[in-house]
Amino acid sequence: MHPPGPPQAWDDRNRIGLATAFVETTRQVLTAPTAFFRSMPVTGGVGSPLLYAVIAGWIGLAAAAFYQAIWVSIVGPAALPFGLDSGELGFVLKWMESWAGLIAQVVFGGVSVVITVFVGSGILHLMLLLLGGARRGFEATFRVVCFSQATTLLMLIPLFLIPFCGLAVVAWCLALYVIGLAQAHQIGYGKSLAAVLLPLVALCCCCVGLALTFAGAIASLVGQMP
Amino acid sequence: MSSAPAAKPRTAPPLRLVSHAGPPLGLIFASIGGLVAIAVGVLHLDRLPIALCYVKVLTGLPCPSCGSTRALGRLFALDVAGAFAMNPLATFGAFVLAAWAVADLALLPWRRALGVEVGPPLGSALRAAAVVVLLANWAYLVAAGR
Numbered sequence A: 001m002h003p004p005g006p007p008q009a010w011d012d013r014n015r016i017g018l019a020t021a022f023v024e025t026t027r028q029v030l031t032a033p034t035a036f037f038r039s040m041p042v043t044g045g046v047g048s049p050l051l052y053a054v055i056a057g058w059i060g061l062a063a064a065a066f067y068q069a070i071w072v073s074i075v076g077p078a079a080l081p082f083g084l085d086s087g088e089l090g091f092v093l094k095w096m097e098s099w100a101g102l103i104a105q106v107v108f109g110g111v112s113v114v115i116t117v118f119v120g121s122g123i124l125h126l127m128l129l130l131l132g133g134a135r136r137g138f139e140a141t142f143r144v145v146c147f148s149q150a151t152t153l154l155m156l157i158p159l160f161l162i163p164f165c166g167l168a169v170v171a172w173c174l175a176l177y178v179i180g181l182a183q184a185h186q187i188g189y190g191k192s193l194a195a196v197l198l199p200l201v202a203l204c205c206c207c208v209g210l211a212l213t214f215a216g217a218i219a220s221l222v223g224q225m226p
Numbered sequence B: 001m002s003s004a005p006a007a008k009p010r011t012a013p014p015l016r017l018v019s020h021a022g023p024p025l026g027l028i029f030a031s032i033g034g035l036v037a038i039a040v041g042v043l044h045l046d047r048l049p050i051a052l053c054y055v056k057v058l059t060g061l062p063c064p065s066c067g068s069t070r071a072l073g074r075l076f077a078l079d080v081a082g083a084f085a086m087n088p089l090a091t092f093g094a095f096v097l098a099a100w101a102v103a104d105l106a107l108l109p110w111r112r113a114l115g116v117e118v119g120p121p122l123g124s125a126l127r128a129a130a131v132v133v134l135l136a137n138w139a140y141l142v143a144a145g146r
Helices: A018-031 A033-039 A047-075 A087-096 A099-131 A138-156 A165-184 A189-202 A205-222 B025-043 B054-059 B068-076 B080-086 B088-110 B120-144
Strands: B015-020 B113-118
Touching: A018 A033, A018 A047, A018 A138, A033 A138, A033 A165, A047 A099, A047 A138, A099 A138, A099 A165, A099 A189, A099 B025, A099 B120, A138 A165, A165 A189, B025 B068, B025 B088, B025 B113, B068 B080, B068 B088, B080 B088, B088 B113, B088 B120, B113 B120
Parallel strands: none
Antiparallel strands: B015 B113
């Protein structure tokens, strides 16, 4: 069992204030992830961690969309791969690069963050179930994914100016998943690493979000499996 | 002197459907799946002229989830047989998810949601069965050239 530790800053936000709690939680996740995820409660509802994920993810998305719009206005729109420059998808992709697209991304960014964290949690929890590492319920996995959204705040840095920086952010996020799942489910790092890497290695990006939305959803129904 | 027969210890069933106080995850995931289905149907994401699957690009073989976007496109067009042909497991998953969402919707007025409890002996068997089903589905995708 998790020993009842001191309340985390995010859970204490009514007392210390939302902004302070957000900054302190982000600092803890990014600088001391092991201690943070070890003391993180694994029950209590999905609303609170989801709120953190939406705020962090939305800020990161808005910043990325803003930089992208500036980039496009300077160098022009990116050439779409062969065959994607026509039809409805081509129209949407081109429109997404415009200023109107930027506004839409900012407005609907919160929705996409919600979708991302649910689908991501479902995929990871499915892998944990298959590997026998889901010692806690779906909510434990969900909380890890939500608080790992702290890395999206690094999008505030104009990453396109720094080579491979975007890749480093993704790697940092995956590392947080590994640490978080190991601590939240009280399993070894090998198992949590396998749960994180398996979908990346065995499944492609285009289908994985879709197929495993269903599979991950069903995994969260089971919750935990001895 | 007659003695009462000793009561048999009650053993929990290996698999149990329960209602719990958690969030209606089935409804949430089904809503996400519905949104994706609309995007696939409207933007014709199942008819892209290029392969986005890096496994297929690198090896020429489909990955275990290949065909699921096309399956969803078929489901959007109400072509169930076509969906099963594209990716049987993803289609089956979509139907299970739909049933779960209906159950969550029915439990929603009581602020409850559907869950499944799995007993220890069944856990390992289910895990092994899931791996076998995944591999069988993958073998079908390879054979069918998805």
